[in-house]
Amino acid sequence: MPSKIVPVIMAGGKGTRLWPLSRSAAPKQFLQFLGDHSLFQKTLQRVSDPQWYTPAVVVTNAEFRFMVAEQARALEAPLSSILLEPIARNTAPALAAAAFAVQREYGDDAIMQVLASDHEIDAGDHYFDCIRIARETARAGKLVTFGIRPTEPATGYGYIETGADLDTGAKTVARFVEKPNRERAEELLASGRYLWNSGMFMLPVGRFLAEILRYAPAVHDAALRAIQDKKHDLDFDRLDEAAFSQAPDISVDYAVFENTADAAVVPSSFSWSDLGSWDSVWAIGEKDEQGNVVGENASVSNTRNSLVLSRDIHLAVHGLEDVAVIASEDAVYVGHLKDSQDVGKIVKKLAMSAKTRPLTETHPTSYRPWGDVSSVLSGERFEVKRLHVTPGRKISLQKHHHRSEHWIVVRGTAEITIGNETRLLHENESVYIPQGVVHRLTNPGKIPLELIEVQTGSYLKDDDTVRLADEFGRT
Secondary structure: OOOOEEEEEEOOOOOOOOOOOOEOOEOHHHOOOOOOOOHHHHHHHHOOOOOOEOOEEEEEEHHHHHHHHHHHHHHOOOEEEEEEEOOOOOHHHHHHHHHHHHHHHHOOOOEEEEEEOOOEEOOOHHHHHHHHHHHHHHHOOOEEEEEEOOOOOOOOOOEEEEEEEOOOOOEEEEEEEOOOOHHHHHHHHHHOOEEEEEEEEEEEHHHHHHHHHHHOHHHHHHHHHHHHOOEEEOOEEEOOHHHHOOOOOOOHHHHHHOOOOOEEEEEEOOOEEOOOOHHHHHHHOOOOOOOOEEOOOEEEEOOEOOEEEEOOOOEEEEOOEOEEEEEOOOOEEEEEHHHHHHHHHHHHHHHOOOOOOHHHHOOOEEEEOOEEEEEEEEEOOEEEEEEEEOOOOEOOEEEEOOEEEEEEEEEOOEEEEEOOEEEEEOOOOEEEEOOOOOEEEEOOOOOOEEEEEEEEEOOOOHHHEEEEEOOOOOO
16 A cells, blocks of 8 residues: 555646736736745645655646646656646536546556645644554545635635544544635634535545546546546646547536535644635734734735735825735735635626736736746837746747737747747846747757847737747747
């Protein structure tokens, strides 16, 4: 029986509850909020001990595949595989596909731990005590979830009613309860029998697949075919779209856990948050004497119990209390902390207008397999961008029908190909790429390459890029 746990990290969500920083094309799991690493990277760090874990399996979608690979690379964290969902089908099909992948690699007796990539967790000694209890309970044939001991009558979480004690230190699951209203949540908290449903699991692979087959056979069969017919693409495994699209859109809670007689829960008191709103970010942040959580690009005066964060511009906040002030490069949110659960309503309103819809989808900074690119200034027939190219990476060999480009090296050394000529460009040097000419940019150095790109022409959208060769398979 394998002694190590196989981590399965779910990283495909596109939530926008932490708008304007989190957007559908750059969701919260890949962003840095209050530290030097993204939530996804922190999740990788929690499963980095080789005495406990094998390399992780990451389940995501094609849109996020390069962010997953690059953020893992930055930590030097090995991955077992990156499974790409061709279409969103909720957690039951995704976990079934991951379980089949783990079964192929490690066998029926493998134990897999399912982790969300966007949770903030204090992974101290108590956390690993809970992991140990869950592992032993899973080895005994139980499907295990982690229940967080509630600290308030929260209405944003589902609840689990605990049953009888098990020998391992876990408990049986009596029932699952949907997200309650405030009055009901207070009743659940007062009873002492209920835990928050964390959405984390410890699963014996063979037993889990057997329960999927029993209670959700359509999910089982679609996931199996999707794994059998998957295509390997660079560092990724693409699940077969025709097969995976046949899976019902259903959560693993509804498909399996609310039906199986083998559900167990580990009561857990470690610090945990799903960071589902700005007030939850404030709750975990390091506070000043007035109870404020203030980011590096912000200053506060006569302000109390507030969250002030900026991704780019400097924010100055005076004379406010219990507010969230959040700035990205192109949008600012201001609201009471207690109302931050309602940010989604604003996002929906913005998405209804063609003028404001892009604010819910993309950032001025977007991530590419070779680095990132930020829009600095745009106007009629011109756009200025800032490019960062990772050492050893190169953009595609490409051309544009409707625009010309100027490149100016700010930091590092660039290897420039224009037509049939290749040469090096150093700091403070520039080059002109005429419209229609084939070109490529490479960072041959050991430090990140930073450039300013000035585009001029009649049409400046990305779909004017014609890729002739690309190491990331995007031609």
